[in-house]
Amino acid sequence: MCSSQSALSIPQSAPKAVRLCQGCDLAIEPHKLPKGQSAFCPRCNLQLYKGGTPSLGGNLALAITCLLLFVPSHFFPFITIRLFGVMIPATLPSGTFTLISEGFVWLGLLILFCSSIAPLLVSLGVILIHLSQRFRWLKTFRFTVQSIQYLKHWMMLDVFLVSLGVSCFKLQDYADIYMNVGLIGIVALQIFSLILIARFSARRYWDLWQPAKTTKFKSYEVHCGHCHLSQPEGEKCVRCEAKLSRRKKNSIQKTWAYLIASSVCIIPANVIPISVLITNGQRLEDTIFSGVASLVVSDMLGIAIIIFVASIVVPVAKILGLMYLLLAIQFKRRVYHKQRMIIYYVVKWVGKWSVMDLFVISIMMTLLDRGQILDFTPGYGAVFFGIVVVLTMLAADSFDPRLIWDNLNDKEPEKANTAASAQSRHSAQAVQSHSSSD
Numbered sequence: 423m424c425s426s427q428s429a430l431s432i433p434q435s436a437p438k439a440v441r442l443c444q445g446c447d448l449a450i451e452p453h454k455l456p457k458g459q460s461a462f463c464p465r466c467n468l469q470l471y472k473g474g475t476p477s478l479g480g481n482l483a484l485a486i487t488c489l490l491l492f493v494p495s496h497f498f499p500f501i502t503i504r505l506f507g508v509m510i511p512a513t514l515p516s517g518t519f520t521l522i523s524e525g526f527v528w529l530g531l532l533i534l535f536c537s538s539i540a541p542l543l544v545s546l547g548v549i550l551i552h553l554s555q556r557f558r559w560l561k562t563f564r565f566t567v568q569s570i571q572y573l574k575h576w577m578m579l580d581v582f583l584v585s586l587g588v589s590c591f592k593l594q595d596y597a598d599i600y601m602n603v604g605l606i607g608i609v610a611l612q613i614f615s616l617i618l619i620a621r622f623s624a625r626r627y628w629d630l631w632q633p634a635k636t637t638k639f640k641s642y643e644v645h646c647g648h649c650h651l652s653q654p655e656g657e658k659c660v661r662c663e664a665k666l667s668r669r670k671k672n673s674i675q676k677t678w679a680y681l682i683a684s685s686v687c688i689i690p691a692n693v694i695p696i697s698v699l700i701t702n703g704q705r706l707e708d709t710i711f712s713g714v715a716s717l718v719v720s721d722m723l724g725i726a727i728i729i730f731v732a733s734i735v736v737p738v739a740k741i742l743g744l745m746y747l748l749l750a751i752q753f754k755r756r757v758y759h760k761q762r763m764i765i766y767y768v769v770k771w772v773g774k775w776s777v778m779d780l781f782v783i784s785i786m787m788t789l790l791d792r793g794q795i796l797d798f799t800p801g802y803g804a805v806f807f808g809i810v811v812v813l814t815m816l817a818a819d820s821f822d823p824r825l826i827w828d829n830l831n832d833k834e835p836e837k838a839n840t841a842a843s844a845q846s847r848h849s850a851q852a853v854q855s856h857s858s859s860d
């Protein structure tokens with residue numbers, strides 16, 4: 423199944439294998455690095471590759487370990503509270519099921535996806551990659567490698583653990599809290615899946631499929647988004663046979679669409695209550711902001727700051743940050759490229775933490791759904807907030823950071839506003855190499 427086009431006739435004077443930086447399209451000549459060091463792009467600072475060659479078999483072992491850890495982390499209670507003399511245990515999926523049974527299906531599914539399904543699919547995916555590499559199933563291999571690249575941003579066990587801490591602080595007024603064995607399972611699963619994700623490299627898997635060294639070209643114009651092979655312009659990638667394009671398709675339009683939709687939804691998300699607590703027949707409705715305010719009043723300033731940053735600052739900063747990047751591209755600003763790249767990294771990294779309030783709601787629901795005496799349900803504000811979280815994550819995913827760098831060497835601004843035409847100026851002649859330690 424391996425692509426025959428890779429056997430291109432390369433003249434003797436062919437340059438060394440070059441790759442284009444994924445962040446800014448700078449042509450770079452990779453060097454061998456000692457273990458523990460990483461190479462960064464001299465222009466945009468993206469980590470290009472790491473030294474040493476961690477075994478891919480190790481990834482397989484980690485994936486199997488993660489799968490085994492799904493049992494203790496999902497089927498054993500991670501916390502038990504004593505409320506009015508009754509012991510109430512909670513498992514990882516139980517908050518989700520309570521949400522779904524109360525009619526908040528999409529919210530429940532979102533939380534289930536981020537806390538359980540995404541990590542599960544990543545572990546299964548790694549196993550499938552090894553199988554499809556062994557049996558040379560090109561399509562399965564390409565699909566799975568690409569899926570893991572997307573899914574890893576949606577793995578949020580770390581956010582879940584912080585949310586659990588926040589919930590415990592909120593609950594301590596009502597009940598005694600006991601940690602259970604499931605918690606060890608969740609922490610172990612989080613640690614192993616973090617290591618798995620840190621070691622996972624799409625490029626290394628593709629090099630296993632067909633080494634990049636076997637494909638040297640006269641020029642390097644396009645970076646394949648699937649297998650990360652830099653190559654001359656063409657219809658299909660010579661290694662993975664995926665469609666080639668210089669930039670993510672309609673990146674600017676898609677990002678704008680997600681941003682505008684999320685800016686609209688962020689209003690009801692902040693105005694409508696996101697949680698309703700009923701104690702002794704008294705109904706207490708909280709919006710995101712009033713929730714933060716009541717935490718301040720009850721002397722939980724630390725938690726109040728965490729929730730305020732995660733639920734209010736992060737989504738707003740994300741929307742404004744991406745809007746600024748888009749406007750700077752569209753108005754062809756020719757300064758501060760590096761600073762804009764930093765904004766992009768920050769937006770991409772902080773994104774998932776905004777889901778924290780929803781995790782807190784889900785944990786509180788599992789534990790405080792006790793009928794008349796004490797009852798906790800989400801409000802419709804939480805649904806809008808969930809939509810904002812998803813839309814801003816999709817916006818960051820559809821943004822192509824290379825667009826930031828497209829006008830770096832422009833002397834005279836072009837009229838064309840499509841990414842493709844602005845790109846054609848790039849050549850592989852300006853080969854730079856750079857490496858630095860971690």
Ligand SMILES: [Zn+2]
Nearest residue numbers: 443446463466
């Ligand atoms: Zn770069």
Ligand SMILES: [Zn+2]
Nearest residue numbers: 646649659662
């Ligand atoms: Zn490819």
